[in-house]
Amino acid sequence: MVQQSPSLSLLPLQFDVLVVGGGAAGLYSALCLPPTLQIGLITKDTLSVSASDWAQGGIAAAIAPDDTPELHITDTLKAGAGLCDRAAVEVLVRKAGKCIQNLTNMGVAFDRKGDQLAMTLEAAHSRKRVLHAADTTGRAVVSTLAAKVLEQPNIHVFNQALALDLWMHEGECCGVQLVHQQQLIWVQAKAVVLATGGGGQIYSQTTNPAASTGDGVAMAWRAGATLRDLEFMQFHPTALTKKGAPRFLISEAVRGEGAHLVDSSGRRFAFDYHPDGELAPRDIVSRAIFNHLQKNPHESVVYLDLRVIEPERVQHRFPNIIRKCQKWAGINVFETPIPVSPAAHYWMGGIVTDLNSQTTIPRLYAVGENASTGVHGANRLASNSLLECLVFGAQLENLAPQPLPWLQQATTENMSADYKLPDIDADIEQLTQYRAAIRQLVWQSAGISREATQMTDALARLSQWQKEFKALPLTQFLSNLQQQSTYHLPPPLTVETLRQWTELRNLLAVSRLVLKSALFRTESRGGHYRSDYPQQNNATWKAHTLVDGERWNLQAPQEQ
Numbered sequence: 001m002v003q004q005s006p007s008l009s010l011l012p013l014q015f016d017v018l019v020v021g022g023g024a025a026g027l028y029s030a031l032c033l034p035p036t037l038q039i040g041l042i043t044k045d046t047l048s049v050s051a052s053d054w055a056q057g058g059i060a061a062a063i064a065p066d067d068t069p070e071l072h073i074t075d076t077l078k079a080g081a082g083l084c085d086r087a088a089v090e091v092l093v094r095k096a097g098k099c100i101q102n103l104t105n106m107g108v109a110f111d112r113k114g115d116q117l118a119m120t121l122e123a124a125h126s127r128k129r130v131l132h133a134a135d136t137t138g139r140a141v142v143s144t145l146a147a148k149v150l151e152q153p154n155i156h157v158f159n160q161a162l163a164l165d166l167w168m169h170e171g172e173c174c175g176v177q178l179v180h181q182q183q184l185i186w187v188q189a190k191a192v193v194l195a196t197g198g199g200g201q202i203y204s205q206t207t208n209p210a211a212s213t214g215d216g217v218a219m220a221w222r223a224g225a226t227l228r229d230l231e232f233m234q235f236h237p238t239a240l241t242k243k244g245a246p247r248f249l250i251s252e253a254v255r256g257e258g259a260h261l262v263d264s265s266g267r268r269f270a271f272d273y274h275p276d277g278e279l280a281p282r283d284i285v286s287r288a289i290f291n292h293l294q295k296n297p298h299e300s301v302v303y304l305d306l307r308v309i310e311p312e313r314v315q316h317r318f319p320n321i322i323r324k325c326q327k328w329a330g331i332n333v334f335e336t337p338i339p340v341s342p343a344a345h346y347w348m349g350g351i352v353t354d355l356n357s358q359t360t361i362p363r364l365y366a367v368g369e370n371a372s373t374g375v376h377g378a379n380r381l382a383s384n385s386l387l388e389c390l391v392f393g394a395q396l397e398n399l400a401p402q403p404l405p406w407l408q409q410a411t412t413e414n415m416s417a418d419y420k421l422p423d424i425d426a427d428i429e430q431l432t433q434y435r436a437a438i439r440q441l442v443w444q445s446a447g448i449s450r451e452a453t454q455m456t457d458a459l460a461r462l463s464q465w466q467k468e469f470k471a472l473p474l475t476q477f478l479s480n481l482q483q484q485s486t487y488h489l490p491p492p493l494t495v496e497t498l499r500q501w502t503e504l505r506n507l508l509a510v511s512r513l514v515l516k517s518a519l520f521r522t523e524s525r526g527g528h529y530r531s532d533y534p535q536q537n538n539a540t541w542k543a544h545t546l547v548d549g550e551r552w553n554l555q556a557p558q559e560q
């Protein structure tokens with residue numbers, strides 16, 4: 001039996017602002033919010049686990065003497081294939097210098113050349129403008145931010161606290177339903193900031209961590225927020241591909257430093273597809289690899305050859321890649337090319353936000369990869385995403401959330417009610433099976449190359465799985481619990497099981513939204529390629545895809 005009970009969790013039931021996510025976006029947002037506010041920051045893992053922590057290449061900022069914000073804006077707009085919002089790009093680029101200064105003041109140890117910050121080139125940048133800390137830039141940033149956050153008396157961090165849904169009241173967001181320390185609780189906040197990262201886990205092949213299950217986007221969608229451009233997914237061309245090894249990213253900076261992309265005969269085939277060869281935009285290089293492998297079906301990988309770069313340079317710039325290739329694939333990069341193939345990497349679409357990171361729902365904000373600020377358009381320029389986390393986190397610096405018009409403790413009513421927990425052993429096994437099946441299905445139908453029949457079939461399959469998921473005894477049980485009440489999870493229902501259930505619910509929702517958006521857009525652009533509509537069609541489709549509930553509409557992008 002499960003019983004409603006007063007909260008035993010150490011998590012307070014009220015904050016001024018609740019930040020959901022402890023990656024670069026969540027941490028920097030928390031630090032930039034006014035220090036007079038009481039801020040809760042939750043993460044479903046710990047502060048050291050996030051995509052931000054895994055970022056290798058660096059952060060773009062037009063601060064070198066030979067660079068200008070205008071050049072960075074031009075490169076960003078070009079990569080975005082006609083769908084960036086210029087005003088958002090202006091904010092991103094022009095506020096970059098201040099954020100970088102702030103990070104260096106906090107102690108982030110970016111690599112230096114003499115007394116200047118060192119910069120490298122990445123694909124589609126017209127200048128060397130990517131700051132880095134060896135090949136673990138994300139870790140350098142996140143560990144510094146996390147240390148700062150933990151020093152702040154007004155910021156309260158809760159690890160292993162999983163947000164399930166937004167708490168909505170009369171169209172406004174007034175908190176979050178979450179599970180923490182074996183309890184389901186409702187936490188009120190005058191404002192909620194979603195910073196839950198991307199959704200790469202809808203694909204079987206992804207560079208994203210296991211936690212990137214699109215939770216923020218799914219929660220916002222269920223709450224009625226407008227979403228945008230969900231079909232635009234960036235596939236990274238070069239993830240390590242070796243049986244038994246994780247899809248570890250081999251950073252673009254490796255190609256920026258001169259590594260060759262070759263096939264098994266040692267030929268640099270990328271020039272067959274684009275004059276910039278391996279430094280063409282990511283979607284083009286990913287498709288080049290995809291097509292090259294399709295033409296040579298006996299091969300399943302291509303190779304990145306670092307032997308053409310000075311060994312000292314490799315040692316200095318890529319110590320982590322050297323280590324990880326050795327550890328996971330037994331490859332010495334000084335002697336052997338690295339086997340690679342494309343994997344889902346970055347989600348351009350997300351929850352619509354304005355220049356102040358506000359969503360279409362009052363009191364709800366979104367920052368980082370789960371937001372759609374308008375800076376990436378149909379394709380992200382490399383290293384603009386960490387920058388987006390910082391700049392749009394900083395846009396919250398003047399947030400002054402209004403008191404909630406009503407305050408009602410979300411606990412203890414109806415304490416005597418009991419709910420019988422059904423037998424969930426079979427459900428637990430099924431959760432894992434559904435997850436694997438969804439990821440395979442979405443990779444095959446909404447991956448690098450998409451086509452109507454496959455997507456329609458995939459949607460039919462998803463809708464069947466959705467029905468089965470709804471019918472699971474565990475789903476029935478959870479949906480019967482009373483809103484805004486605290487529950488202690490009875491064994492064998494653990495936090496881990498509830499996490500599997502929640503993530504599956506979100507993966508199902510997000511996979512469907514991505515597939516429907518990809519089916520809706522009958523053209524190819526940026527990170528969305530349709531083999532049945534291979535051309536870009538500006539007459540009809542130079543427009544954002546807006547998703548409101550079950551409605552899909554077009555919205556003209558802002559002037560460029």
Ligand SMILES: Cc1cc2nc3c(=O)[nH]c(=O)nc-3n(C[C@H](O)[C@H](O)[C@H](O)COP(=O)(O)OP(=O)(O)OC[C@H]3O[C@@H](n4cnc5c(N)ncnc54)[C@H](O)[C@@H]3O)c2cc1C
Nearest residue numbers: 021022023024025044052055057058163197368369383386
């Ligand atoms: C391997 C790799 C390399 C990359 N390299 C670069 C790079 O060099 N430069 C660059 O600009 N970008 C890079 N990117 C992209 C960039 O890292 C991400 O876009 C960015 O870090 C996203 O930050 P975020 O804070 O939005 O999300 P994340 O860093 O993913 O953080 C998400 C946080 O939300 C929490 N969370 C999620 N769901 C819930 C929930 N339901 N309840 C509670 N907490 C939740 C997670 O626990 C986590 O703390 C890379 C990405 C990957 C995967």
